[in-house]
Amino acid sequence: MHALPKAELHVHLEGTLEPELLLRLAQKHGIPTPYESVEAARTAYQFDSLQSFLNLYYKGADVLRDAEDFYTLTWEYLTRAHAQNVCHVEPFFDPQTHTARDIPLDAVFEGITGALRQGEKEFGITSGLILCFLRDLSEEAALATFEAALPFRDQFVGVGLDSAEVGNPPSKFTRVFANAKAEGLHLVAHAGEEGDSSYIWDALNALHVTRIDHGIACEQDPVLVAYLREHAIPLTVCPLSNLKLKAVPSMKEHNILRLLKEGVCVTVNSDDPAYFGGYMNENYEALVTHLGATKEELKALTCNSFRASFLGEKDKQAHLARVESM
Numbered sequence: 001m002h003a004l005p006k007a008e009l010h011v012h013l014e015g016t017l018e019p020e021l022l023l024r025l026a027q028k029h030g031i032p033t034p035y036e037s038v039e040a041a042r043t044a045y046q047f048d049s050l051q052s053f054l055n056l057y058y059k060g061a062d063v064l065r066d067a068e069d070f071y072t073l074t075w076e077y078l079t080r081a082h083a084q085n086v087c088h089v090e091p092f093f094d095p096q097t098h099t100a101r102d103i104p105l106d107a108v109f110e111g112i113t114g115a116l117r118q119g120e121k122e123f124g125i126t127s128g129l130i131l132c133f134l135r136d137l138s139e140e141a142a143l144a145t146f147e148a149a150l151p152f153r154d155q156f157v158g159v160g161l162d163s164a165e166v167g168n169p170p171s172k173f174t175r176v177f178a179n180a181k182a183e184g185l186h187l188v189a190h191a192g193e194e195g196d197s198s199y200i201w202d203a204l205n206a207l208h209v210t211r212i213d214h215g216i217a218c219e220q221d222p223v224l225v226a227y228l229r230e231h232a233i234p235l236t237v238c239p240l241s242n243l244k245l246k247a248v249p250s251m252k253e254h255n256i257l258r259l260l261k262e263g264v265c266v267t268v269n270s271d272d273p274a275y276f277g278g279y280m281n282e283n284y285e286a287l288v289t290h291l292g293a294t295k296e297e298l299k300a301l302t303c304n305s306f307r308a309s310f311l312g313e314k315d316k317q318a319h320l321a322r323v324e325s326m
């Protein structure tokens with residue numbers, strides 16, 4: 001499993017901020033931190049809901065101030081991903097978390113894409129960056145963010161939707177997703193994480209996304225499960241995240257392998273690994289330990305990660321052939 005080549009399609013770069021780096025950057029910028037030590041930070045990372053996590057996650061992101069910080073953040077993530085045989089990544093970032101603090105967008109892009117380029121050069125990790133809108137903010141704010149990001153259009157391949165789900169349905173963002181589609185961008189959205197299956201339908205029908213982030217609530221609606229299977233709409237599932245944020249009561253009750261058996265294109269991802277206690281391999285390991293995932297199932301999940309990616313057909317086939325040969 002460790003040796004299997006994998007693609008990661010659901011990871012928030014801000015969620016890869018390990019306590020060690022958080023403290024280092026706080027010291028660099030002379031910012032008081034809410035944590036006295038790495039241990040204190042890890043102890044504080046206890047959540048009972050998505051919102052309780054987001055409160056700490058946005059607070060942590062405050063230490064990211066300049067291009068060098070975004071470079072280091074992304075580089076450290078890529079180094080960990082490479083050590084776990086992740087060979088393609090489609091990471092998210094939240095520009096509004098940074099522009100709200102007057103961090104210029106060009107510093108954010110410069111740092112992130114500089115590291116992604118270096119990751120391809122040094123590790124051979126290919127990537128496609130996804131710009132996420134914060135759904136608890138207005139669509140006007142998302143539209144302004146999208147306009148501001150257009151000068152960097154060649155540095156991202158898609159747009160997504162994240163932050164507090166319940167009460168912020170995808171259809172709130174219909175216009176900005178239509179604009180992104182007109183720009184030829186890929187469309188994804190978090191849906192059915194804490195929200196019910198109606199959020200997934202809404203993301204499909206109102207935003208026309210081609211991939212759903214999380215999506216575990218689809219099981220509430222058998223018609224939706226059949227739709228996802230028949231239209232080959234992938235789900236980027238994040239098992240450890242779902243456990244930590246109590247989207248599932250226990251790992252034993254996680255539905256990822258049930259959905260795999262039902263023919264849904266489910267994939268394994270880490271979401272916010274610095275906060276949820278594991279990167280890609282720890283997420284796969286949880287499926288072996290608690291759900292008895294077999295080698296064939298692990299291979300099917302890694303194959304799905306390439307099928308569900310925004311790689312070109314030739315690259316997908318090359319990766320799939322490598323997995324099949326193992």
Ligand SMILES: Nc1ncnc2[nH]cnc12
Nearest residue numbers: 012162163164190271272
């Ligand atoms: N799991 C998650 N759900 C929604 N927004 C997020 N932002 C970072 N992680 C998230």
Ligand SMILES: [Zn+2]
Nearest residue numbers: 162190213271
């Ligand atoms: Zn997420």
